[in-house]
Amino acid sequence: MWGTHVSLASVLWLLLSRQVHALNAVNCATSSTKAFSVVSSGKAAPIWIGSDDWPGVQRAASDFQSDIQKVTGVKPSLTNFTSNAKVSGIPIIVGTLGRSSLISQVVKNAKIDVSSINGTWESFWASEVSNPLPGVKQAYVIIGADKRGSIFGLYTHSESFGVSPWYWWADVPVKTSKSLFASGCQHGTPTVKYRGFFLNDEQPALQNWAQEKFNTNWTATPFNHFFYSNNTHSIPQIFELMLRLKGNYLWPAQWSSSFGVDDPENQFLADWYGVVMGTSHEEPMARSIPNEWNEFGSGPWDFSVNADNITEFWKVGVERAKPYETLYTVGMRGNGDEPLSTGESIGLLENVISVQRGLLSDAFPNTNVSKIPQVWCLYKEVQGYYQDGMTVPDDITLLWTDDNWGNIRRYPLQNETSRSGGAGVYYHVDYVGTPRDYKWIQSSQIPKHYEQLSLAVTRNATQVWILNVGDLKPYERDTEFFITYGYNASIYNQANLDTAYVIPWAQREFGLSASKTAQVAEIIGNFTRYNSRRKPELWNSTTYSLTNYNEADTVLAEWQAVAAASDAIYNSLDKNTQPAFFQLVQHPVQASANLANMYIQAGFNQLRASQARLSANSLAVTVENLFEHDFDFESEYHSLLDGKWDHIMDQTHAGYYYWQQPMTNTMPSVSRVQSKKQALPGPMRIGLDGSAGAWPGDNPNDCAQQYSCPNPYLLTLDNYTPSGSRYIDIAAGGPNTFQWTINSNVTWLKLNSTKGTVTASSPETRIKLTVDWSKVTGAQYAAIQINATAKGQAPMNQPVFFIANNTVVPKGFKGFVEGDGGISIEAAHATRNTAVNGVQWTELPGYGRTISGVTPYPPTGNNDQNFTVGAGPLLEYDFYNFNTLVNGTLNVTTYVSPSFNGYGDDRRLAFAISIDDASPAPQYFMPLTPATTTPAGWDTPDGFVANSIVSVNTQHTNITTGNHTLKIYAIEPAVVVQKIVINTGNVRYAYLGPPESIRV
Template sequence: MLSPWRLGTLVGLLAAVDSVLAIGQATCVAFKSAPSTFPIVSGGSGTPIFLSDDDWPGVQRAAIDFAMDIQRVTGVMPSMANITATAGTNASNAIIVGTLGRSSLIDAIVNNTKLDVSSVQGQWESFLAKEVKNPLPGIDSAYVMIGADKRGTIFSMYDHSEQFGVSPWYWWADVPSTQHSELFVTSSGCAHASPTVKYRGIFLNDEQPALQNWAFVKFTNGTGAALTGSPFNQLFYTKLYELILRLKGNYLWPAQWSSAFAVDDHLNQVLADWYGIAMGTSHEEPMTRSTPVEWTLFGDGPWDYSVNMQNIYNFWLAGTERAEPYENVYTMGMRGDGDEPLAEGQDIGLLEQVISDQRGILSKVFNTSDVTTIPQMWCLYKEVEGFYDDGMTVPDDITLLWTDDNWGNIRRFPTIAERNRTGGAGVYYHFDYVGDPRDFKWITSSQLSKTYEEMSLTVDREATRIWIVNVGDLKPYEMDIEFFLTLGWNASIWNPNNVASFVNSWAEREFGMSTEDAATVASILANVTRFNARRKPELLNSTVYSLVNYREAEQMLADWQNLNTTAVRLYNSVSSNKQPAFFQLVLHPVQASATLGTMWIFAGINNLRASQARVSANEYKTKVEELFETDFALEEEYHSILDGKWSHMMDQTHVVYAYWQQPMHNTMPLVTKVQQKKQALTGPMRIALENSLGAWPGDNMNDCAAQFSCGPPTIALDPFVPFGNTFIDIGAGGPTSFTWNISSNVSWLQISPSSGSISPSNPETRVFLSVDWSNVSGAEIANLNFLSNSANQTAQSAFFLANKTVVPDDFHGFVEGDGGISIEAAHTSRNTSIDGITWIELPEYGRTLSAITPWPRGGDELNFTAGAGPHVEYDFYNFNTIGQAGNITVNTVVAPTFNNYGPSANISVAVSIDDLEPQTTAFFPTAPAGGTPPQWDGTDGFVADSFINVPNNFTISPGAHTLKIWMTEPTVVVQKIIIDTGGVRQSYLGPPESIRV
């Protein structure tokens, strides 16, 4: 059996001094004096902060934040000054901040003390901080914070601020700073090497209606930019720049819907560079120009390089000249107008010319014959990937930005041969999307476990030059964003077994929680994202979860209720100053998601019960109406907290989509009403059975194949049904009150309750049927009679089949129950490694419990033939085969992952039983270059359902067997196995896991 998941912390890396918590970094902060500590604030006095006036402006600016962060924590504002190495000072202790090779103050300290700076010299964004004795004349001791470059210095300060108690989300999610009167750092200090990923950033996209509407209120007087009407001005962006830097990011694709970054506010570019943010533009916006907004404003002619080359060239030239003074990563290539594929006839040769001309522009503007030092990327998005796969070439120094399928499944990684390119590779990922098969941009719906699995694979495949993630409106993806950037900052400390500890640490930092409560928050958020990732909220309908089979809808309702109850309890337990943050980051995502999910299921129950002539349908109609209003009330609550600070941030519509595009308004799910004043034709008593859409007495199209004049139903139960029982609902079919009872002709059938009464105020009773198996031998049938005291009630009977199945005493494994065997992939009987590769568990990944995948994945293109590679085994016992003809179907539920080695191979998995020949299935069909197969799309396609079912048929006899799952490809992810022996019924998540003996 694979190791169970345990919540924990990053030993050695998340360890804290005096309960300081920093996520994903070593700590060097204490809140009381001790040997080998240096005072930041002690006895009400703050240690002064010194810089050099020749350092980067962005460092000077961040130092102000640093001083203010100290004040946020201690109430003491330290003094700040620019000094020179020779100027005297009255401070015996000091904090000295600066950039190696830029700050004359830092260079003097290094020269005076022979301080070893080899760990940062010449490195990208690294830093070190430590106490240094006698660094400068007049200063006895200093805590010296040295960055290898501009951002290295900035990150050193923000890293310490977080450890002091200032959340990166102090403004963007209203997280209060943790208060301490004393503040120290260890003399040995903190350090960080160059990050895993060079450029780590976010993309604001799909930002209407929420982000734009909010920004209009927050940052304008009601009117936007003169030419575009956009509200995204310097006031907005400077808040965002600071957030990105606090999260250890360095890269931004700006908002683009009806916006043009450099046009909306002429200080946007200037301040991005001043703060220290490298700017880029999206896959459809070459050469730092907003497309189509700027082209609409300033362009001339069609957006078609084959017929309008000179005008487009001039457009790009002007944008490059405008951007040249600042730090940018230039987007190369071209897509069609409005984020569409290029027009028919614009071929590879033309695109190669586009890139050649764009590089000519760079050479001209930067006055250099060598443009390889200018950061450039080509985003292989949708059809553009097809151009590359079809043979298009670009210069080696241009970064190839691979993409996911917009749904979190990365389409392709560099092959071994492609990893030699000097420009390297990166990934464009999505937490938000507008497009087929449906938009998802309302609420958090990405699992951290999935994000880790996919993005850690980019590290293995050396796609670490650029990571950019589409975050929509930014909120409510706060934790997702931080995890993405934290992983890019240092991927080496994270592994499948400690991803959840990120959330524990995050909850402790944000809410000052105990370890126990933080673990509860981690569980809440793991589940709310799991439930939303099963099927995006925008894709929900009233029958996604089975209303009759496996108690699936009922379990979903219970899960939502439990999450909500726990979240409310924790919300009430945190201090009032932390409640706004907890509401935004935890409670609202839970309550909004639970409200929507519950409303859809109740709508399904309403329609089902109406079809069964049960007046209790009306109760669910009322519940749907109430929840529809609750949905809006939650939106309003979000908009009203903190005197309306976040007004409009939850404007996104999300109820009742008609096609891929967002609805123009929220619309209540369709419900119906039963005329409860009128009696059902067959009398007041209605009978509905578990596992059936039908109802008795009378005709219902779901009672039998003939759809009318159906005989008595048969209810079946065996000892290995996971629930241990089955049920019948007795309900009202009209206004008449009645008493009822159920009788049987056997003593081994237990009926609870066996009698009762139904009235308009009590319209439903659930009756559970269970069996005393000690008094049953083999298959036995009981007769059930349903009686009502109503004079006009049609009589009804049923058969109950008790099928006592028995497994040998020496068998250990999963046992068939209810016509099938359901196994969570992590619950293996044996796990065999080959060549150092083994199947491991991905905790909290996927739709139910977790998933398994071969590990390590490494960077090699390592495949195995079926039957030769690492494999997991599952022992099972079956009593039946399909139609008793000797056949069974093994359904392996896998994640909808692409073959990451390119278009020449299809990802596959192999399955076998006992010594039968393994069956290999390439489960992701071939697609056109840059495209997806038809099975990927649609409201019941691969990504909508969030899984692919891989069926394999075998011929076996009843008895004990061993199922084997073989690795053939390294990136396959298996979530669940469902063996159909003839009785598996329709459901979204599959049967609950079978009993294991």
């Protein structure tokens, strides 16, 4: 029914049985000594490659030679083989079908069937063969269908042998072995044709780092060929990383550089390596905008008045890129990633693309322009031009985009999936813009990436995928998943992301035991979930409720637990592995946990100060220490490996005043009470679970009148309250020491402590209250007395009234039970799940703010049509309520992920909801919105994407107390439900909603 949660035992079996280092389900290595010997007994098989093969393949073969040496300590020979070459040893023969004369000869002699890869895109085949060449009885042959097929074949072997693609970029240690054996392997055409990332260098991190490491006095920017290839220094840079990840397409850094101008070797070396170059969504015709136009352009960037100069500018870009493999961006936006000026017409943009295609035809006179790869990015307002009727040639790839927050706005419709140019996706894990920049640390979830990108696969948007990775670090894992999923989407599903990706990734990078690898996967799932609930840049001191459901305390405990787990793994690692773990896991966990702790403690500080509690002062100090400690994590990162990554963590992230990054980090506000002055009512302050008030004395939260309030009746507990307890805080209201006692007039109320002392150095005690339900029938009352005595002062007494309600459900009932005034249900925990026409609500494990989400699957089911209201796949949740709101009303809040339908603006996201046999009420919770904008409330600082949720509120009438069933019907695909909350009278605000109710 649901996605399978993987047991530790199955993880152990997976890791111990497969021993796979590669993440694309292709393993070319084996432990069997009967397989082909790459290295054994101190001897390495020689590597042969044809001298007429692609330069990039020859360069990758050199990496392959070096990788074998890194793993085994034995360096194989690498020879440009000719018919006159001396034959010795059993070789590894590498080459490209149709390019390498050596491979042509091997295929002919060994009678290799290459039909599975011949003429395909980026495929490879590898196996041991007999009699490949005269005088050679055996060889291991790696054949690529094309240039990158050969390169990927080599790097797949390297990864299988123990060399991570991140061995330099994240300092992942090579897994060493005295022997290596190859088992043969192959990979077909990738799912996505062009797969890559966009270095959106929007300052301060990547540029500052590159300026320190790669600045020269002969290029205008640090983003020169030393940064991209650094071939002369033998330091692997962007191009090699791209290819090791099985990517092939790059949008280069743009804001402080011009790829084709600043260093004349950039374009040449990209092509030499085998990387397809492009330019970002707002940089047409292989020219950098705004830098190149600002330097070389003439007149305004306005095609309606300056067409000749702009056309000449584009012509230079086309001619400059002509010798190299290029995917040309077409269209036009305003200078500097802005919309075109008001009044620009669709006709003008159609003319722009016509002129651009004319330039391509002129530059490639013997090539049909439809065969030249071109992409038009439908970013922001540009999507509106297309949907308002702008026509573009069928061969141009339509690059659909997300909303900058990981929610893809639209996918190809049925009448668009057969376009010869196809479609693709521009996606973000880093962004500068409203409602806030987010570019400090990982704050996206792989299950969310999968959910959105799998829709792109099913809708045939697989021609181009490009990921905005900002400064690249610290988004290593997100970057690799994006490219790996695009390389082979068939190996992933919603239920296996841990076992198929995260666990093999962690095993490859850190070489841990199976149990510790599973722990790392859990750490990653937890901290990325906590960060994606709300981006750290959007956190504040009241993000999580300080009073309701112990939410802030619970979130803080979650962060402390994941930080402790990461610490334990980090401290257990050897010194060679710690730098990689620090970059990829430890730093983001610890830095995020520290920041979360700072904000939550700042919230408690303000609350305690409003309650006249002395502990506000120590919390202020805690916040100040945590704020300063934030810089320590940055400093530790920058000092790692003698400063290798200096500046990579320069990004500010605390104290945003508006959407743009703050110029420095700013601590949240804290308050202090006078440490030498006693609170007016006396030395003792009382705080109660679920209240921001304080007693004795006046507090605006004590009652509606805000002064002269009665003694509190605030503590209530029923048999099905998830926490199972309540608490009372006994706290200092100043410097004076006092002794306290607490007791009740009933035996069924249990207190974990009954007396103690509060001092200025130990300013408060929390008393936990539980109930012996075997002694309570129905609703019973208890009077609690709290007494305080202090030297030289009159005794104090504070009564608190407690209600225990022993709610009971009928024997045999199974389902969720009302507790604490409501019923909270995780969407995955349905009582029944009914499929319709092969479509069923399916769990997305690890997705969302709490545990998971559910979505109709497959998304293309029901022939791409929506379901009639009440006729779609059905989720049912049995529940029992003891109360209702006025006149038998229940209010239900359904927590839904912010997303777009993707089937067009005329099909709004929707589901239907009902209780029992009432008619299902359709919920079209996203308004119809022009393609040029997002719905109202989407990108405000407290809007849908900021909160990572859309709350859909419905009211249900004529509900009695007792046993009922809540029903959720699918109408449209792409709806992801995370949680359902039924208010029976006392549901309070919490950012994540109430904790899940007890299920019997």
